[in-house]
Amino acid sequence: MxxxxxxxxxxxxxxxxxxxxxxxxxxxxxxxxxxxxxxxxxxxxxxxxxxxxxxxxxxxxxxxxxxxxxxxxxxxxxxxxxxxxxxxxxxxxxxxxxxxxxxxxxxxxxxxxxxxxxxxxxxxxxxxxxxxxxxxxxxxxxxxxxxxxxxxxxxxxxxxxxAHINRERREFTYAVSHDLKSPANTLNLLLQELDAERDRLSEDGIFLLEQSQKTAARMMRQMNDILEYSRVVGARIQKRDIDLNTLAGELVQDLQGEIQHAGATVDIGPLPVVTGNRMQLRCLFQNLITNGITFRSGARKPIVSITSVSGANKGQERIDVTDNGAGISTSDQQQIFQLFKKLHNPNEYDGTGIGLTLSRRICSNHNGLLEVSSEVGQGSTFRVTLPSGSSAT
The missing domain is CATH 3.30.450.40 (GAF domain)
Structure with missing residues (x-):
């Protein structure tokens, strides 16, 4: 020691x-x-x-x-x-x-x-x-x-x-992920140059180029997610009252590209005011909405609903994010919160395996909870518990 x-x-x-x-x-x-x-x-x-x-x-x-x-x-x-x-x-x-x-x-x-x-x-x-x-x-x-x-x-x-070990680990993770972004950006630029010569490539060459582009994009997303996770773990955060109606509305606007591409619907019910850090709560709900759109079930159009649910303890608010996606088996419902844990083949569903770990950490930072109930083929409901805003009665 x-x-x-x-x-x-x-x-x-x-x-x-x-x-x-x-x-x-x-x-x-x-x-x-x-x-x-x-x-x-x-x-x-x-x-x-x-x-x-x-x-x-x-x-x-x-x-x-x-x-x-x-x-x-x-x-x-x-x-x-x-x-x-x-x-x-x-x-x-x-x-x-x-x-x-x-x-x-x-x-x-x-x-x-x-x-x-x-x-x-x-x-x-x-x-x-x-x-x-x-x-x-x-x-x-x-x-x-x-x-x-x-x-x-x-x-x-x-x-x-x-605390010292966690700080060193957090700083190391941030430094490594940050430093790796430079060669990853260089690789993306080289692939863009190669893509400009696509008409000179064979069919096999085009296939390899597209696979390389997908791999490089996935690597960049993973490094960005690791950087975000390193910022959140153990961080001291400033909290204030956050109107989730406003925050959710802004997120839907920002995600319009993904929503329209997937033919998805995002429904937002009346939501409460909670006490929290705006940046972290934005990241939390963006992850949950994006998951609902990404992990769809077959050809079914994704539907994501965000609703406030009564029955939380005094001083707390419960918000449910429900989707009609692929669902999660009972045996896997705790594994999805483990770092880098992915239940699906990357070619089937995109993702880095960090989003839900990060989301649960954000809830923990707010003295809240993130739980899931789900059935394979029937979608999932992520239950978020957060402290009530100071104006709540």
Whole structure:
């Protein structure tokens, strides 16, 4: 696992985190001490940063840090072991000169908390305002809570690692797909030049040219789809209210060429306002409409309908995109959402195997769902669930 700094892990100068605040509250209540802290030692600045605190007052609570001169926590880190101080102003000689009485620290108990790799990074501590003989039960309980804090830090590091890997993968995919477009464009230009000499080619030569053109076009579409997918995966998106009536109407206008070529009909019922990212929602519904036109059943003219359906949970809208196409067998209905998964021969139906994966990812980005119900030869219905717009009642 990649090594992250204490700042990367937001243990120093980071915002409050519920998982740590819950632990300090639990430590305070179960051990019965007025103050509980998750304290991270910032050696460079010679201070301790209170990653979480419960019951602390005064400037230290507001600033969330204190100098190491006021800290027993540094000794917990140095010893990598629990430190129990029954009389804070008069501690054992190996813990320094003690804590000034004016700070209200009568006794102290701290145990180490670890970062990935088993290195002590922070201290879970409880503080009493009067001298106290800490029991083995107190120490054992605080250790158990410290294990939970260690697990929370390990989880945080794992999430950072996954985010880093996903970002690298996304950037790599984008770079490779982008760089491959240049030779693909060159290939298309060469094929166009060759097509201009079509009358000089044999019948076999024309056949090979047309097959090459289809392959090059399919390759370009696939690279464009990969680029679009790399933009969507893990992307942070800005959301606003989107009127799906307007968006769907614009899509039908933009797809008029495909619709007329296929002799298709696209019906749009009254649609709701949802909260989302316009570009991504446009991509979602364009994919679903195009699929309904592309995967037709025999000579039957494609019909695609987009309707709003009641029955969604509160705060959500359900939109169904239904077609009369070839349909999908029950066993294949989850496979169609897998990346590059194609159920048909490329010569039978055009496609890159990315569109539905991308569509489901877009729904996930919006905390929504994309599901399908279908029957072979009878068409398919794609059920889209999205958050309601802010004006919805």
């Amino acid at each position: 990649q090594k992250f700094s204490l700042r990367d892990l937001e243990l120093i100068d980071g915002p409050p985190h519920p998982e740590f605040d819950n632990l300090t509250r639990l430590a305070q209540r179960t051990i019965g001490a007025p103050v509980a802290l998750l304290s991270t030692i910032d050696s460079d600045a010679k201070r301790q940063f209170f990653t979480s605190q419960t019951g602390l007052g005064g400037p230290a609570a507001e600033d969330r840090h204190a100098p190491l001169s006021h800290s027993f926590c540094q000794h917990v880190i140095q010893k990598d072991a629990p430190v129990a101080v029954e009389d804070a102003p008069n501690p054992p000689p190996d813990l320094g000169t003690g804590i000034a009485p004016g700070l209200g620290i009568g006794s102290y108990l701290g145990v180490p908390v670890y970062r990935p790799g088993g290195v002590p990074a922070a201290v879970l501590a409880v503080i009493d305002d009067k001298p106290r003989a800490w029991t083995e039960a107190d120490i054992s309980l605080l250790r158990q809570l410290a294990f939970c804090a260690t697990d929370a830090i390990r989880t945080r590091a794992t999430m950072l690692e996954m």
